[in-house]
Amino acid sequence: MSILDLTAVELGKKIKEKEITVVEAAKAALEQIKALDGDIHGYVSYDEESALKRAEEVQKGMDDGTYTGPLAGVPMAVKDNICTKGYKTTCSSKILENFVPTYSAQAVENLIKEGVVFLGKTNMDEFAMGSTTETSAFGVTRNPWDLEKVPGGSSGGSAAAVAANECFMALGSDTGGSIRQPSSYCGVTGMKPTYGTVSRYGLIAYGSSLDQIGPIAKDVTDCAALLEVIASHDPKDSTSVELEDYHFTDALVDDVNGMKIGIPKDYFGEGLDAEVKEAVLAAAKKLEEKGAIVEEFDLGLVEYAIPAYYVIASAEASSNLSRFDGVKYGYRAKEYEGLHNMYKKTRSEGFGAEVKRRIMLGSFVLSSGYYDAYYLKALRTKALIKQEFDKAFAKYDVILGPAAPTTAPKLGDSLSDPIKMYLSDIYTISVNLSGLPGMSLPCGKDSNGMPIGLQIIGDCFKEKNVIRAAYAFEQTRTYEAPEIAKGGAR
Amino acid sequence: MSKQYEAVIGLEVHVELATKTKIFCGCSTEFGGAPNTHTCPVCTGMPGSLPVLNKQVVEYAAAVGLATNCEITQNCKFDRKNYFYPDNPQNYQISQLYLPICRNGKVEIEVEGQKKDVRIHEIHMEEDAGKLVHDPWTGDSLVDFNRSGVPLIEIVSEPDMRSAEEVIAYLEKLRLIIQYLGASDCKLQEGSMRADVNLSVREAGADKFGTRTEMKNLNSFKAISRAIEGEMNRQIDLIEAGEQVVQETRRWDDTKGASYAMRSKEDAQDYRYFPDPDLVPVEISDEWIAKIKEAQPEFRDEKKVRYKEEYDLPDYDIDIITGSKHLADLFEATIALGTEPKEVSNWLMGETMRLVNESNMDIDDVSFTPEHLAKLIEMIAKSEINRKVGKEVFEKIFKEDVDPAAYVEEYGLKSMNDEGALRKTIEEIVENNPKSVEDYKAGKKKAIGFLVGQTMKATQGKADPGIVNKILNEILAQI
Amino acid sequence: MANHIDDATIEYVGILAKLELSGEEKEQAKRDMESMLDYVDKLNELDTSQAEPMSHVFPIHNVFREDVVKNGDGSKECLANAPEEQDHSFVVPKTIV
Numbered sequence A: 001m002s003i004l005d006l007t008a009v010e011l012g013k014k015i016k017e018k019e020i021t022v023v024e025a026a027k028a029a030l031e032q033i034k035a036l037d038g039d040i041h042g043y044v045s046y047d048e049e050s051a052l053k054r055a056e057e058v059q060k061g062m063d064d065g066t067y068t069g070p071l072a073g074v075p076m077a078v079k080d081n082i083c084t085k086g087y088k089t090t091c092s093s094k095i096l097e098n099f100v101p102t103y104s105a106q107a108v109e110n111l112i113k114e115g116v117v118f119l120g121k122t123n124m125d126e127f128a129m130g131s132t133t134e135t136s137a138f139g140v141t142r143n144p145w146d147l148e149k150v151p152g153g154s155s156g157g158s159a160a161a162v163a164a165n166e167c168f169m170a171l172g173s174d175t176g177g178s179i180r181q182p183s184s185y186c187g188v189t190g191m192k193p194t195y196g197t198v199s200r201y202g203l204i205a206y207g208s209s210l211d212q213i214g215p216i217a218k219d220v221t222d223c224a225a226l227l228e229v230i231a232s233h234d235p236k237d238s239t240s241v242e243l244e245d246y247h248f249t250d251a252l253v254d255d256v257n258g259m260k261i262g263i264p265k266d267y268f269g270e271g272l273d274a275e276v277k278e279a280v281l282a283a284a285k286k287l288e289e290k291g292a293i294v295e296e297f298d299l300g301l302v303e304y305a306i307p308a309y310y311v312i313a314s315a316e317a318s319s320n321l322s323r324f325d326g327v328k329y330g331y332r333a334k335e336y337e338g339l340h341n342m343y344k345k346t347r348s349e350g351f352g353a354e355v356k357r358r359i360m361l362g363s364f365v366l367s368s369g370y371y372d373a374y375y376l377k378a379l380r381t382k383a384l385i386k387q388e389f390d391k392a393f394a395k396y397d398v399i400l401g402p403a404a405p406t407t408a409p410k411l412g413d414s415l416s417d418p419i420k421m422y423l424s425d426i427y428t429i430s431v432n433l434s435g436l437p438g439m440s441l442p443c444g445k446d447s448n449g450m451p452i453g454l455q456i457i458g459d460c461f462k463e464k465n466v467i468r469a470a471y472a473f474e475q476t477r478t479y480e481a482p483e484i485a486k487g488g489a490r
Numbered sequence B: 001m002s003k004q005y006e007a008v009i010g011l012e013v014h015v016e017l018a019t020k021t022k023i024f025c026g027c028s029t030e031f032g033g034a035p036n037t038h039t040c041p042v043c044t045g046m047p048g049s050l051p052v053l054n055k056q057v058v059e060y061a062a063a064v065g066l067a068t069n070c071e072i073t074q075n076c077k078f079d080r081k082n083y084f085y086p087d088n089p090q091n092y093q094i095s096q097l098y099l100p101i102c103r104n105g106k107v108e109i110e111v112e113g114q115k116k117d118v119r120i121h122e123i124h125m126e127e128d129a130g131k132l133v134h135d136p137w138t139g140d141s142l143v144d145f146n147r148s149g150v151p152l153i154e155i156v157s158e159p160d161m162r163s164a165e166e167v168i169a170y171l172e173k174l175r176l177i178i179q180y181l182g183a184s185d186c187k188l189q190e191g192s193m194r195a196d197v198n199l200s201v202r203e204a205g206a207d208k209f210g211t212r213t214e215m216k217n218l219n220s221f222k223a224i225s226r227a228i229e230g231e232m233n234r235q236i237d238l239i240e241a242g243e244q245v246v247q248e249t250r251r252w253d254d255t256k257g258a259s260y261a262m263r264s265k266e267d268a269q270d271y272r273y274f275p276d277p278d279l280v281p282v283e284i285s286d287e288w289i290a291k292i293k294e295a296q297p298e299f300r301d302e303k304k305v306r307y308k309e310e311y312d313l314p315d316y317d318i319d320i321i322t323g324s325k326h327l328a329d330l331f332e333a334t335i336a337l338g339t340e341p342k343e344v345s346n347w348l349m350g351e352t353m354r355l356v357n358e359s360n361m362d363i364d365d366v367s368f369t370p371e372h373l374a375k376l377i378e379m380i381a382k383s384e385i386n387r388k389v390g391k392e393v394f395e396k397i398f399k400e401d402v403d404p405a406a407y408v409e410e411y412g413l414k415s416m417n418d419e420g421a422l423r424k425t426i427e428e429i430v431e432n433n434p435k436s437v438e439d440y441k442a443g444k445k446k447a448i449g450f451l452v453g454q455t456m457k458a459t460q461g462k463a464d465p466g467i468v469n470k471i472l473n474e475i476l477a478q479i
Numbered sequence C: 001m002a003n004h005i006d007d008a009t010i011e012y013v014g015i016l017a018k019l020e021l022s023g024e025e026k027e028q029a030k031r032d033m034e035s036m037l038d039y040v041d042k043l044n045e046l047d048t049s050q051a052e053p054m055s056h057v058f059p060i061h062n063v064f065r066e067d068v069v070k071n072g073d074g075s076k077e078c079l080a081n082a083p084e085e086q087d088h089s090f091v092v093p094k095t096i097v
Ligand SMILES: [Mg+2]
Pocket: B095, B126, B154
């Protein structure tokens, strides 16, 4: 059994019990990165030297009792749109190629206090705009289960790195499914917390009203443990909510007896791959066998979530990304004539096609004469979608469905048709619009051996219901890593 | 020009609030400082940074709204105003469009005895921009974000003003209300109060508005008056020549006495306002409003009435003293020390104003303490010094805020009130000036003035002129 | 396609967004925006007249800071990533013509 096969919590325990040193753990992960990341490219950058230095410090800190948490000493990766002080944070964009933040995101600060070891920053769709990690300015990430397939996105680097054992856990961010969909494609477990649970301070904004940082790991236990560390009430984020209970790991109990689970019929219609459907319904069956009350219901408005999302997210993005102008940080065009030409050249050269597409759309829907018809219409639709979920959660503890309509598509397939790519987020996006917590965890494989993801959605601030249902289901199967992960460092 | 025209003027007044910190971060709002020293990730638009609202900004904005008879929007929100400019680090300004904190107010102004209301459309909260300095050597501009994020309120009036005089009266009125509240020092020269003028002209008596222009960069009352006259004439000339006034933003150049269009294809005036998702709504409860109301100070109009009733000062004095919150505070603080109100008023109206004018300073920069003025007045009342010495000492108080008692002691300026000693000195002077005595006796009563002058000289001005006169008269009567 | 984006609109949006597109990019952008707007027009099937526009999912309000200075000299950090710096300031092309 290799160190790399351990989950984050298992590793943390062994480090605490002095069976494994922090440096050994970090070295194992770094060797794996060196062996595999040329193919997978989950990382935009990693820093062996500083990771090992940090590992030594953390070991000392554990020996002297500074670090006592369950994840102390565990090597991890951070999505490259989350600020890390003194360490390049690029959003996988040329425009931030050389940006070194002078502060860390609050979630990262929390992890530093816990005593984790940072390996590097993971690849993503540029500014989190995409569902395949193909829009990165620094090259695509490949799916560890099949290198010809996409890992999903936008947190594709984090999901691939976890699946390939290139780290023990990772941070992702989820605006329309960017944690859950790649987790599903890569056969790992990822969670988008309720909006306001994890501070957005230091997360480079895409769609501010939808963005949340969340964990990606090998299992539900790791996700719960990681969420417990990163969740906090942050006075620096006005939308951060103070919770009564941050003990998410308390919900790791194998008991769903009497739990009410709703299956939205609308998630199982046209467009859903038959094998995915079968695997998800089989998972529901398993929970039913464990005593859960499973019931089908009509969710409604499912098809309106994506258009509403693209209006809202693009509008916010057009404003959020206007700060990248070549004045204060990041890329500046080499040749220009005057101020406005400098802006235009910098941004046109610095942003990729998908980012420009969304900035243009966002600027248009907010522009004079269109605001009511597009932006306000989308916000009203959002209110109606939220109402649909409110109705559902009046009846059910959790909602269960697929995380994505298919398993991972081939590289290049979605890029040619943006709307097709957007459709891969059909089951995840409404969760962001409604601020809900949602988790994706593996529930089987298709006939090509590609992982299928099960999505469990909870009511706002009811992460514990989601974790409990996910944990109970997880007990019915064993974690499987892709073949490539096993060929790495022993 | 055969037709009569009138100007229709509305104002957008920006006021920097007197908070210690910026509107959305914990950086100091203090003036000066090397470039970019009062900055943090929030006020420089760093990626990942987020704004958190300064509560004091809401309190000041609501207080100004209440003092200008506005309705308070009990659920107000912030919106983003999107435009690219280097002094605007996020390339959007956080402001309020859809639900500004105050609406539908009015203030009363008075011009040449005529009273009228100027209605306030709204007051909203927003952040200030940074500063751009042009470097003539390199041809580039330099950006300093020290002012970026300093809280502003923008007071938007209805187009209710018809002349430069009304505009100045309105601005004066706002300035005093805001100063009295302590919400800002409202200094136009320093930019803590700034006005943009929206102006159109129409034939007098017409009820339709003409096309308006907006003028920016007005940093004194004089510049505002000149800009209004200038823009009015420019528009009238255009109309008379059968041309169209173009709706545009113009920049007033006060040294050239002319305005220039700030037109550029790149400046589409389409700000794409939308609610800022990083900030949550502000709910202002009835209780909160009541608390802010309760904390409101006595404003100028109320003070004027009270000063008349309680102190019976002349209207002119009351007008001057209440015309500056600082002066009124100084006046009241001095009285509070037990000093006679009329006496205090005399010193403020007389010597203080004289010295202010002489040194060409702002009345708000008068910096002596009420204790020292009170003490001075007391010393004169007790004849410890005479009035003339008093004026001399006051100049020192005005300039350096010296303690009058200590100063008089140090320079030996105490009055010579010892009649015995004074009589001896005067007897000597009378003896040494027989010619003057002769003149006096011959009926030239004026000659006594010379003898008084000699006495004052001999006593270095410290003698009480009243006592000197009395003794001299006695001595001369005996001769 | 129901939506038609003309050259002037793409030019205008480019000014708002500060993006300069080549001829070919412009054509692509027109097509992309048209198809996105057609897609978004699906929302018109919905009667939303009874719904208030929802910008925040939770009814949180009154999140404030106290008016206390927390930050010191931030010039070094704020200029650390500046593409061009002079006199502790960011350098930009001349702003006043
Ligand atoms: Mg304004």
